[in-house]
Amino acid sequence: MKDPHDAPMATTGAQAEPARWPAPGISALIADDEPLLRERLAQHLQRLWPALQVVAQARNGREAIELFDQFEPRVAFLDVHMPGLTGIDAARAIGRRAEVVFVTAYEQYAVQAFEQGAIDYLVKPFDEARLADTVQRLQQRLAVSEVRAPVDDALLDRLADELRRREPARRWLQWIKASIGPTVRLIPVSQVVYLRSDEKYTLVAWAGGEALIRKTIRELADELDPQAFVQVHRSTIVNLHHVAQVVRGANETADIHLRGRQEVLPVSRSFLHVFRQM
């Protein structure tokens, strides 16, 4: 078995002569971040479709695009979940220049989309019979005409969006990075009790301590989820999940008592409406 550590590489001796040479058979690219799975797919393809030559193996979406541009294979097997650029991203870059087969492990939403868009896909771990079906379809398509099966761009766009939404990146701030001594602490915003403007800095207070950060209260007001974080004063944002109670005082003011912190925060008149309808 080949040592998987030295991927990416061309597997047909193309290292010596990186220029493309008209392969007698049909060339293919395999992209997967897991080397054992690349190897396995390559071996099964060799057995089922000896004329197919796997000319390149890529470890991520970026490499897949680079190697595709270099070798211009006619078939590309792309793992959906890869670091950096995903298989969907790579497919969009490849466009109609090749027959694309997606490989995925249990991405239910993706499988459904592939079904609907009549896009070829393999679900890991696949058995040889399933791969044989795919091979047969590819052979038919390649034999019938040089014109590529239309890739549904809209579908790929939708899938790419879907993947991004499943990625951890979300709209609202989830962590506050605060320097405490030599270390930068990561404080989950759910633990933050309140934030208060302190000249150029902002004081972040949680049950176990507090720290100054460089962001202004204005920036934070925009970045924090308004479902939990509300401004109660020109200089104060409070996490509603840590509010114990709000006591209304005279003259249209109120005081906020907190959970996990001793101090009492004043609500200024212009922000009192936040609590009025509760």
Added chain:
Amino acid sequence: MPAVDPFEHDPLQADRPPRFARFLAALSGTSVAVAVALGVVAAILLNPVFALPFTVVLGRTLFLAMVLLLVFAAARQWQPRRLPEWMPDWLLPVVVVGLTAPLAVALVYVLAVGGNVLDFVFSPQRVRGYLWLSAITLIMGLVLALVAVARERLAQVRARELKVELERSRLDKQSVDARLSLLQAQIEPHFLFNTLANVQALVEAGSPRAGPVLQSLIAYLRAAMPRLHAGQPTLESEIALVRAYLQLMQMRMPDRLQFEVGLPTALLGLRFPPMGLLTLVENAVRHGIDPSEEGGRIEVGGEPLPGGGARLWVSDSGVGMTETATPGLGLANLRDRLAALHGQAARLTLSEVVPRGVRAEIDLPAGRPDEGST
């Protein structure tokens, strides 16, 4: 700013509906019924004293009962919000009712004699009647007021109990949800099928690594399955789980993941929430190693603290946490479970690693008498 209500309970306890609405609410069917009943009782008691027909006496007592009810409800709602410390909040309405009783009776009499006050004053029979009626009305008024105050108290206590109950059930639901999603997150289908695909590749290739890798998968699955009869969860079993998981991940991404797991044997017997370290290691893979094309290194370690406690850590050299990366329920859940097992002194902190990566640290306090739920 939207007027949001993310709570099931109302944090603004000082905020109540307008007074007039509360005043009307106080005149509920029950309080009117109680007043009518008192009026009837008073009329029956007074009947032998008066020469008048029973219906007239009843009419007067019912009228008085209604007046007292109105006065009491009004006094209750419009009394000043801030009272002197020594003054219980029921005192003022009761005093008002006490003062109103004789006045209201006087009004009844003035109406009865057609406005001729002298006629009333010089009739000893009427004065006697007035005194009787006043006395009974006073008693009726005080009974009414005290019953109302007691009912209000009871309602408050019940509301508070209900609120506590609600809060408790909310917390229960939260913890069940968290546990469920933790279990689901553990054996994530994506992880399982990808791992199985790798094992399949090893088996087909006849690799000697297939055996050990299967062993790791079995160890991982056994630990991650919901356990009905969990023994004392210790760091030793946790470390075994973490090692199994990392071995599986390294098989899958040999070029992107290196790891080291090392813990002083003295710490292995410590109680530890099951899958706690695993949560941190999975986080390191998910947020640090997996998104990175180059990958990185994960280190799991620990050391005894001078005071008798222990410090555990999971650090990675991955891409680091972006500020908008969702922390997942696992971390919050781990915090709760550490607190349940080791008290509030147990701490979980995350910090950035230079030049890149994240380090999670758990500080366990010195051993305390074992209790707490697992």
